[in-house]
Amino acid sequence: MGKSDTATPRERYRAQVRTEIKEHAWQQIATAGASALSLNAIAKQMGVSGPALYRYFAGRDELITELIRDAYRSLADTLGAAAAEGADLSGLAHVLRGWALADPHRYFLLYGTPVPGYHAPDDTTAISSEIMATLLTACAALVPEAPEAQAAQEATEAPFATHLEKHRAWAGDHPAPPAALHLAMSFWTRMHGVLSLELAGHFTGMRFDPDRLFAAELDALLP
Amino acid sequence: MGKSDTATPRERYRAQVRTEIKEHAWQQIATAGASALSLNAIAKQMGVSGPALYRYFAGRDELITELIRDAYRSLADTLGAAAAEGADLSGLAHVLRGWALADPHRYFLLYGTPVPGYHAPDDTTAISSEIMATLLTACAALVPEAPEAQAAQEATEAPFATHLEKHRAWAGDHPAPPAALHLAMSFWTRMHGVLSLELAGHFTGMRFDPDRLFAAELDALLP
């Protein structure tokens, strides 16, 4: 509804071709990597001449930007939906893992080796904050609200949480307590640590089950 | 000593040019990324014709392989030297971080997004095991040797350590106890999680100090 109601046939056709182009782009990234993404190759795969794609994307960079945007959007929506259905932090972890395993290249496009000279547009950081907010809410639910009296004690026991509390701009106006900020950062880095090594194939030689490593790390993380 | 004594002038010259090529290669990777590495560009930078480099490397792939090998060797030696000087696991963590920060692209070449279609040669996995052995020794030193009586109890308390014990081929013949295996895996994934996100610039928007996050994660890891 909304847009699709007022869309002219031409607009709908355009949107359809755009998604088709992006689908072929993902396919090509999976085969040859993001840095090898080529408009001409996509065009050939679609049975169309190279310049035709310039009707739909201003150039290669805009296509990549759009792919990154879509990927962030997909992750934010997936996590958001899970949270809306009542998933706790542990549930979000498994949703994240499922999302990453479903398309490793998509995960790496967001969190892998940065493409030199490429700068993500501003709105992706907005989606990134949205993801962080979902995480923070789940973290706050696990952290007991500390009475005022404990504040001083916590400051010495959890110096990093206190440090984060002083630099909480990245959390927006989310009312998560310091301990939740810390938990969210640990969640992010640890899950990324296991996932990225797993997806990059660094565990393939070893014979253990990555699933269990993930579970163990998650278990150690939860309070 | 050793090789350099018996090396003819021509052999020494060859070795020197090879390292010079590799230096320019690293420089180029830092500028444009590993996937943009180009023999012709390196040659131009060295003020030499393109085909000249084929005297020193069979082709682009061999050059990349050599860079990867050197990077693994450098990390293994750096950690090994620190361990030999008595560094504990915490010390190794800081050495690892220093090594990664000194040259982020080198770190990503080893642990970043895999280059599609590229397969690392066998001897790099040997160096990889060497690194793991250094880690395992440091981990074993932190884990109390458990008397036989505790074995059954541990099995239920630490299911992943037990799982690793059953699949410890990756640890070679290192005599580390199960808890040390688990600690080493956690060390690897967690340090990588913080480091790779930091090096990829995912913390730049947030204003906190990555140093403190690293310290906090390390602190939470140590028994």
Add this chain to the structure above:
DNA sequence: TGTACATCAGTGAACGCGCGTTCACTGATGTAC
């Protein structure tokens, strides 16, 4: 020590390729009267 020979580093031309991107164009699809 001096000369004849072998080795080998580096050159320049060439091959075939694919890339991103522009441009003037054709032909089909939609729109307005």
Add this chain to the structure above:
DNA sequence: TGTACATCAGTGAACGCGCGTTCACTGATGTAC
């Protein structure tokens, strides 16, 4: 409903570029007698 016009998707040729790699070659460096 039918015709005149505007919009726009897609084409094919072209530009300039850089890539990896091969090949026959020149000229300098080392080696053997």
